[in-house]
Amino acid sequence: ALPKRYNTLYTGKEEEWRRYWKEDGATIVHFIGTDIIYHHCIFWPAMLKGADYSLPDAVVASGMVKIEGRTFSKSRGDVVWTSEFLERFHPDTLRYYLVAQSSHTKELNFSWDSFFLRVNNELVAILGNLVHRVVSFAYKNFGVVPEGEIEEAVITKITETREEVINAVEEYEFKKLVDAVMKLADFGNGYFQREEPWHLIKKGDKERERCGEILKNMLLILKAVCILLEAVMPEKMAEVWSQLGMESDLHSVKLDELMVPIASGQELKKPKKLFERVEG
Template identity: 50%
Template sequence: MSRHKFPQDRPILVTCALPYANGPCHIAHLRTYVPGDVFVRYLRKLGQEVVFVCGSDTHGTPITVNAEALGITPRELASRYHRHYQEVFRRLNIIFDNYGSTDDPRNHRRTQQIVRTLMERGYVYPKEIEQPYCPRCRRFLPDRYVRGTCPYCGAEARGDECDQGCGRHLEPGELLNPRCAICGTAAEMRRTKHYFLRLSAFEDFLREYLQGLEGTSIARNYALQWVEKGLRDWCITRNIEWGVKFPGEEDLVLYVWVDAPIGYLSSTEEWAEKTGGDWRLFWKGRGRIIHFIGGDIVYHHCIFWPAMLRGSGYNLPWAVVASGMVRVEGKIFSKSRGYVIWVEEDYLEEGLDPDALRYYILSYTGHTKDLDFSWRAYQEKVNKELVGTLGNFLYRVLLFAHRNFGGIPEGLKDDEVKRTIEETIEEILLGLDEYEFKKIADSVLALSAFGNRYFQSHTPWKTLKEDREACSATIYNCLWIARALAVLMSPLMPGKAQELWEQLGEEGKVEEALVAEALSPPMAGRRLGRPRPLFKRASDEEIAPLIERVRERISKAQGS
């Protein structure tokens, strides 16, 4: 039996937290989607049966508030950003087996089925509560429609979360001094009927379940802290029109955090319909579910979601992989304060390399630590690591081989090269065990650094004249390292790995080559493709305007 967690004999479903279809993709999103994509690509290279799904989160008050301000319908706004995310993911080589939408009829049906089951089993019940109501706008004020004071820390807060202070989830009616977020009028409190999930009934179950939850420790430990403080029943309905209707109540829709995670299930159903697969294998059968999420939504994925699944008879997540937070230029990520990098506007539309951004996200720091995006740090990583180490080794070897041999020369396998590739594979497997993608990226870079040392120490430019057979053996083994790099870096930088694969004269797609292929040396006599540098230096002239753009954005946001 393997001492590593992967591959497994059970099929695996990997999901990424659904991007909220209320605005464009930003740098913080990528802490979830890039590692998720890389993880799935490595699993496939290990022969693991795996399905990868995601979709757009399209309901909730932020979308309705924004749509009203723009004079369009919530569906029009959500559809606009749904297409945006699909395109950005495609350009970044983040490839899902299915990318759905929580507004898809499948999700409406599955959400209502789960809620009905919870009601039948006594886990959902009605209750009259006091809710803030705006007499001027003449409507109840759920979530983003209301602002006020957090009852726990005294900070300015919105209706469902203390977003400026302690970060706690807030139940309807908890906010102190509520006022309408649209017109500013002081809210009145009026009684109205809502429905609650009996979350308190799942306390003992969650305590036991979380002890054995796989994934990152921050997900497990944060959730356990909340359980130990005691859980309160959770209001799961809202007085708005946009969303999934509560069964039998036309004036109520379900809170967005009810139907959003069910989007994982409905996206799996959509995948099954398209491919002939079986969604039940993951949600009712022997399959395992792994969620990749941001650190700010642990509560929803480790408390609410398992309770809903348990109560309605579905499989529970086997692992929750939560990332650290994101900073921009050393400051806490904040769209409102200007500390944001827009992936399309600031990166892709500038013609920058998608694989270089993937590499930065993966290699900057450990997965559970805070990632700081800085244009100068990006420039340094590209120039020192991608160009100076990885790119330098590959280009000098391929160019030397092409000029002096025309193809792959004869040679004997060097045990040191084989051992170093085996050690790299072991590091990658350990990285997958720990969900530590920096460990994986570092191991690939270390293999290229070894290749540089190997090339330099064997002085092929000298042996070419003095001992052509020795020179041939050196280049043969260097090309073996290059081939191994193509196979092993493919999940990290799929575009560049394919370019390298073709320069090596290999056929087909490198993404289809299993990890074990890295231990197979190249075929002597094969013609090489025309060598070209894989990576381009990030110049001061290129980076300076991007730094200035961030400064201007911050200055404008802060009114200075």
């Protein structure tokens, strides 16, 4: 009876249901709380096997969630209501915070101070800053993706980040995923600052050409960030994807696209600020 409750999601989708639950058509990972490890890893697999259902390939136990060091409690008011949160903040900021704040397998202590720090110091100062300064500069001075070769250092950094992200997902350590992508964004900020394209654009044709090359590399970095962070911040990364002039569906893009530069001449969209600073 218990598996049947899980299968209500597949009502009217007999083939999909069978592929997931009766055949080896997918990798099955069960995410549970640490308080039910014993039951879920002994009795639940036995029930599945007895009913001829597919067994999970992995069981990942997450730590408990607290708020300001206290156990969540509606009666005491120790709770964060989703409806109230969404009135003030974008849902992607919470998704990012929950992944970045603690390893999935460890306890998470939610606090408003740490939430504000994550948003302001990482999403605004690093990621948002990178997107806005690069797209704004490229849009203002070129309007399209300029010509240019992708530098070896950029290729190496994106490749390294890709491997870190793959390893993080395979280990179910999603904090490592966002840490790796934020390092890529930080790398992009450093590259842009060192190359100083705002000085080059004021000089001759040769300097303008070099400026275009810098932007070509920066736009590839942004594309890679979009693809790698899409699972954590689907809506915000889709916004960046659109600003890059991409017409494909970001949510369907494969990792193979990471190293494919955005086509020169592709029109960029007018940039919009990605994140705003938050406070209590």
